[in-house]
Amino acid sequence: MLELKNITKxxxxxxxxxxxxxxxxxxxxxxxxxxxxxxSGSGKTTLLNIIGGLDRYTSGDLLVDSKSTKEFTDTxxxxxxxxxxxxxxxxxxxxxxLSVLDNVEMALRLSGVSxxxxxxxxxxxxxxxxxxDHINKRPNQLSGGQMQRxxxxxxxxxxxxxLLADEPTxxxxxxxxxxxxxxxxxxxxxxxVIMVTHNSEIANQYSDRIIRLVDGKVVEDTRPVGISHxxxxxxxxxxxxxxxxxxxxxxxxxxxxxTKKGRTLITALAGSIGIIGIALVLSLSGGMTSYVNKMQSxxxxxxxxxxxxxxxxxxxxxxxxxxxxxxxxxxxTDPIIYSYDQASNTTIHTNIIDQTFINYIEQxxxxxxxxxxxxKAVALNVIAETSAGGYLKVTSSTSSNPFFTNGQVMxxxxxxxxxxxxxxxxxxxxxxxxxNELALVVDKQNTVDVSILNSLGITVExxxxxxxxxxxxxxxxxxxxxxxQVGSNFVPRTDYETMYNDPSAITITIVxxxxxxxxxxxxxxxxxxxxxxxLTDYIINQNESSAIVNAQIASxxxxxxxxxxxxxxxxxDAVMKxxxxxxxxxxxxxxxxxxxxxxxxxxxxxxxxxxLSSEQQIVYTDLAETFSSTISSLINTITIILSAFAGVSxxxxxxxxxxxxxxxxxxxxxxxxxxxxxxxxxxxxxxxFDAETVLIGFAAGVIGVLLAIxxxxxxxxxxxxxxxxxxxxxLTLINAVELIALSTILTLIAGxxxxxxxxxxxxxxxxxxx
Ligand code: ADP
Ligand code: MG
Numbered sequence: 001m002l003e004l005k006n007i008t009k010x011x012x013x014x015x016x017x018x019x020x021x022x023x024x025x026x027x028x029x030x031x032x033x034x035x036x037x038x039x040s041g042s043g044k045t046t047l048l049n050i051i052g053g054l055d056r057y058t059s060g061d062l063l064v065d066s067k068s069t070k071e072f073t074d075t076x077x078x079x080x081x082x083x084x085x086x087x088x089x090x091x092x093x094x095x096x097x098l099s100v101l102d103n104v105e106m107a108l109r110l111s112g113v114s115x116x117x118x119x120x121x122x123x124x125x126x127x128x129x130x131x132x133d134h135i136n137k138r139p140n141q142l143s144g145g146q147m148q149r150x151x152x153x154x155x156x157x158x159x160x161x162x163l164l165a166d167e168p169t170x171x172x173x174x175x176x177x178x179x180x181x182x183x184x185x186x187x188x189x190x191x192x193v194i195m196v197t198h199n200s201e202i203a204n205q206y207s208d209r210i211i212r213l214v215d216g217k218v219v220e221d222t223r224p225v226g227i228s229h230x231x232x233x234x235x236x237x238x239x240x241x242x243x244x245x246x247x248x249x250x251x252x253x254x255x256x257x258x259t260k261k262g263r264t265l266i267t268a269l270a271g272s273i274g275i276i277g278i279a280l281v282l283s284l285s286g287g288m289t290s291y292v293n294k295m296q297s298x299x300x301x302x303x304x305x306x307x308x309x310x311x312x313x314x315x316x317x318x319x320x321x322x323x324x325x326x327x328x329x330x331x332x333t334d335p336i337i338y339s340y341d342q343a344s345n346t347t348i349h350t351n352i353i354d355q356t357f358i359n360y361i362e363q364x365x366x367x368x369x370x371x372x373x374x375x376k377a378v379a380l381n382v383i384a385e386t387s388a389g390g391y392l393k394v395t396s397s398t399s400s401n402p403f404f405t406n407g408q409v410m411x412x413x414x415x416x417x418x419x420x421x422x423x424x425x426x427x428x429x430x431x432x433x434x435x436n437e438l439a440l441v442v443d444k445q446n447t448v449d450v451s452i453l454n455s456l457g458i459t460v461e462x463x464x465x466x467x468x469x470x471x472x473x474x475x476x477x478x479x480x481x482x483x484x485q486v487g488s489n490f491v492p493r494t495d496y497e498t499m500y501n502d503p504s505a506i507t508i509t510i511v512x513x514x515x516x517x518x519x520x521x522x523x524x525x526x527x528x529x530x531x532x533x534x535l536t537d538y539i540i541n542q543n544e545s546s547a548i549v550n551a552q553i554a555s556x557x558x559x560x561x562x563x564x565x566x567x568x569x570x571x572x573d574a575v576m577k578x579x580x581x582x583x584x585x586x587x588x589x590x591x592x593x594x595x596x597x598x599x600x601x602x603x604x605x606x607x608x609x610x611x612l613s614s615e616q617q618i619v620y621t622d623l624a625e626t627f628s629s630t631i632s633s634l635i636n637t638i639t640i641i642l643s644a645f646a647g648v649s650x651x652x653x654x655x656x657x658x659x660x661x662x663x664x665x666x667x668x669x670x671x672x673x674x675x676x677x678x679x680x681x682x683x684x685x686x687x688x689f690d691a692e693t694v695l696i697g698f699a700a701g702v703i704g705v706l707l708a709i710x711x712x713x714x715x716x717x718x719x720x721x722x723x724x725x726x727x728x729x730x731l732t733l734i735n736a737v738e739l740i741a742l743s744t745i746l747t748l749i750a751g752x753x754x755x756x757x758x759x760x761x762x763x764x765x766x767x768x769x770x
Pocket of ligand 2: 044046
């Protein structure tokens with residue numbers, strides 16, 4: 001069955017090769033009870049470990065059923081240990097946290113036997129060794145003799161052809177020793193038993209054959225076996241492979257973790273710290289994003305992209321050209337002072353807002369904007385009745401830019417009432433919604449400039465009540481009433497009272513007082529009177545067919561006001577727009593839905609410019625550009641800082657898991673040795689530890705997510721106390737699932753090194769550790 005051919009084993013002791021076995025040649029029959037006798041240190045255990053495939057010989061050969069083991073791979077040795085060999089040790093080597101039954105089943109788990117068969121076979125063999133009443137006990141609840149019976153049962157459960165016993169009765173009293181020896185003797189009836197002992201009495205009493213070792217050499221063999229007595233080969237057993245699948249590894253580890261609940265919980269808690277950190281960051285940044293999104297559409301994103309009639313072009317572009325800089329706005333490092341003429345470098349760009357461009361704007365995706373407001377240049381001929389009973393003409397605004405035009409008496413309010421009302425409070429009355437309704441716009445201190453009051457014919461006093469303004473009305477004079485044709489020219493009439501009282505005059509009335517909101521980011525409207533775009537459209541509609549418009553159409557080369565030809569500053573188009581003969585707008589405001597849609601809108605306009613010369617291009621202004629970029633970079637900074645914290649805590653907790661797993665590897669070195677002696681492959685050992693870290697990582701993820709959800713409760717109380725937003729911080733289900741997965745994977749990675757260390761442990765050394 002087994003042939004040892006001149007086996008030597010050298011240990012490396014302080015750099016010198018020390019021979020533990022110095023050329024041992026023994027043959028073993030299939031069916032005998034061999035006792036190996038020898039003093040302590042004579043090499044008995046070394047010999048047994050080599051026979052059992054737990055240790056490797058330095059030279060010589062071990063033949064199993066006539067097959068040389070010289071070329072054995074790790075897999076071959078694992079299979080050999082698992083299927084052919086059963087080990088029994090002096091100190092039992094039971095796994096202390098597993099029950100008697102689980103200890104016995106372990107050998108079968110490694111050989112991939114089904115759970116049902118495992119149980120049946122383990123119980124059967126435990127009954128055979130007389131332990132039927134103790135199968136659910138832990139090893140530490142048994143006597144020494146009982147523990148050795150468990151070890152024997154474990155060695156036999158795979159029905160091995162060889163049982164190796166290393167001083168099986170060394171730790172037992174003589175009576176118990178006798179019982180164990182009788183059991184082994186029975187076992188030896190149908191297999192090869194090789195027992196190491198230093199007790200010659202026991203050897204003489206029970207064994208069939210005694211081999212005596214002195215200093216690693218055989219000095220006596222009572223019944224040597226010749227080659228002819230060896231049995232023919234039996235390949236089947238050697239080719240069987242051990243295999244423990246992932247599920248078994250997972251179940252084994254789960255059982256393992258359950259036996260150490262406190263420790264598992266602490267490990268999982270340590271691992272959950274990083275997950276809690278990330279979960280909180282995700283909860284907070286999620287809350288922050290939705291808060292900012294709300295803020296964006298509430299206020300900032302409401303600022304329009306404006307296309308005005310004229311724009312001052314970017315002087316910095318020219319400046320960088322002058323100083324040969326790559327980028328604008330950079331600091332100059334040279335110790336030089338430059339002269340720079342801003343006036344000569346600033347040019348006014350005139351946007352050509354024609355029907356083509358308006359059609360282009362109207363084809364834009366309506367999902368991008370809340371509304372589009374057009375500014376028109378039509379002149380409003382307004383007459384006011386003064387407090388003193390006189391009449392005067394109010395200077396109206398013909399500016400194309402509705403923003404930052406303080407000083408104008410009357411100006412158009414952009415046609416986006418929802419947005420304007422987020423920026424302006426209606427102090428009294430109502431917000432103007434009809435063509436004939438006006439609003440008085442006052443500044444923060446409720447003041448109106450004296451010049452405006454004068455232009456409106458209101459006697460200047462220190463203060464007024466709201467009702468002094470609300471209900472006050474003015475008249476707009478249509479073209480045909482306002483302009484008097486003198487020859488081929490048109491001249492404004494000056495008899496204001498007659499015109500004021502003419503039935504064709506249009507009455508407009510102040511219906512409300514608007515003041516900039518304390519939360520508004522800037523003042524969009526100029527102080528004075530504000531009118532709706534509906535008024536503009538109404539007036540254009542009225543004036544379209546007026547005599548002055550018809551006269552201008554009839555003489556396209558001559559200005560109807562002066563009788564002079566048009567030039568570059570006074571053009572036909574400009575005059576037509578002023579007198580209401582041309583309704584093409586001079587300015588456009590596009591109110592985007594969000595920051596993102598604002599970018600899309602800009603890109604859309606940029607696309608229009610692509611093939612145009614610089615004079616023909618449309619230059620737009622984005623009032624909220626600085627706000628939005630500041631906010632975006634603020635959010636990014638906060639998120640990066642929070643993520644860095646979370647990342648650090650995740651790394652720390654992964655390292656902690658790694659260390660705890662490593663400690664567990666050190667602590668369980670013996671167990672690893674036992675498993676290897678039962679035929680566990682390196683792979684099985686690492687699988688068991690990996691499965692354990694996966695389970696711990698999963699538990700850590702679940703605990704972390706649950707704790708983060710709990711922590712969000714007080715966090716939300718604090719946040720809602722300060723900014724009044726309830727449920728600010730909350731973890732989404734997807735994030736929760738992702739975090740559990742992340743925790744599992746990271747813990748697995750953190751455990752790879754320790755589990756690799758566990759797998760590479762020398763089984764012999766592992767078994768020697770206490
Ligand atoms: P026995 O079991 O007969 O008491 P061992 O087989 O355990 O003896 O040891 C045989 C000899 O080899 C002893 O002298 C022992 O010190 C030595 N030895 C055993 N294992 C090692 C090792 N890992 N490293 C160095 N020397 C060892
Ligand atoms: Mg020994």
